[in-house]
Amino acid sequence: NYSVILRISYGEIDFVLTGDAEIGAERMVLASNMVVESEFLKLGHHGSKTATTLAFLKSVNPEFGIISCGRNNKYGHPHKVTVDNLTAQGITILRTDDVGTIVVRTDGKKVTISLRGQRSTRVLQPDVGAAQIYILGRREDDEALQCLDHRVGRNPAHEHRFGRAA
Secondary structure (H helix, E strand, C coil), X not given: CCCCCEEEEECCEEEEEXXXXXXXXXXXXXXXXXXXXXXXXXXXXXXXXXXXXXHHHHHHCCCEEEECCCCCCCCCCCCHHHHHHXXXXXXXXXXXXXXXXXXXEECCCCEEEEECXXXXXXXXXXXXXXXXXXXXXXXHHCCCCEEEEEECCCCHHXXXXXXXXX
């Protein structure tokens, strides 16, 4: 039930990454009164009905909900109730079982979303710096590192990489 829930802010763009966090972890975050409102939410536990409660979803209030799950998985992820909640809130859903690897890049103002080689750009403001979130789909879709690549400014000494090789 417990996992790290991470909120990353880069300029005007915010991400909440929930790992395998389920309802109990979400309740703890909400009870702490931490700011979780973000443009992007990587849903907990592959879009399971045991995560991403409506209360948590409303608190994060994302424009995009990203679900990392395998195609035709034996658990039925994402669950219908989760997808229905996202749809009812007007959240754009991106799923790795549908589009493969999802890469979100931002300079703190502009956001670019790449879906298995396709590009969709949503401009919030003009260009500035660089931050990237990689959410891998099937291994055959991408041989990239599964990582968060966050560059602060243009100084390589400020580059941080987390993750493991695919």
